[in-house]
Amino acid sequence: GNSVTQMEGPVTLSEEAFLTINCTYTATGYPSLFWYVQYPGEGLQLLLKATKADDKGSNKGFEATYRKETTSFHLEKGSVQVSDSAVYFCALIGSRGGSEKLVFGKGMKLTVNP
């Protein structure tokens, strides 16, 4: 079945540090890929997405590129802020049509210190 593997952390960085969270997937067909973020005390929010190979999703300074050849969707940010402290989930939807249920990685907790 479909699955997502991501770095689990926890990770602590200093403000303005570079962030990479690795994510790889296993899926049949052509999945859509997502990064969701869960800030402390808040619900899950979509951070960015990519629906086909070589697409780059971006939002709030975060970027991720859909790499079909390496089945990866790594999240990057050049300079993290304290406000980026959250749990980050990589996820996929296996195929269009049907239930389009999200399959999540286990999440990675990021803490950014001033």
Added chain:
Amino acid sequence: GAGVSQSPSNKVTEKGKDVELRCDPISGHTALYWYRQSLGQGLEFLIYFQGNSAPDKSGLPSDRFSAERTGGSVSTLTIQRTQQEDSAVYLCASSTRSGGLTYEQYFGPGTRLTVT
């Protein structure tokens, strides 16, 4: 506009009791999902409703779990004879579906269920 709402926000129940969790999706969203977030299993899909179609129940962990969606809007997730392993945060999400395209799923704040 209003987002996805869930009630109660917290529920503590004794092992063996039944519980009902409620989800109010965003108005006009035809698709509704239930997920469960637990320390051991991470985030996992439970059930999906889309319009008048038969629900996808493939993620329900046992026959003690059931869900319904009345009038294409509000949904209730019922857990019968609760067990300690049912302790988790239950998340509801909704999205709009059109033309076979994938749209964002908007999540509610969740219901934290604790079974003692």
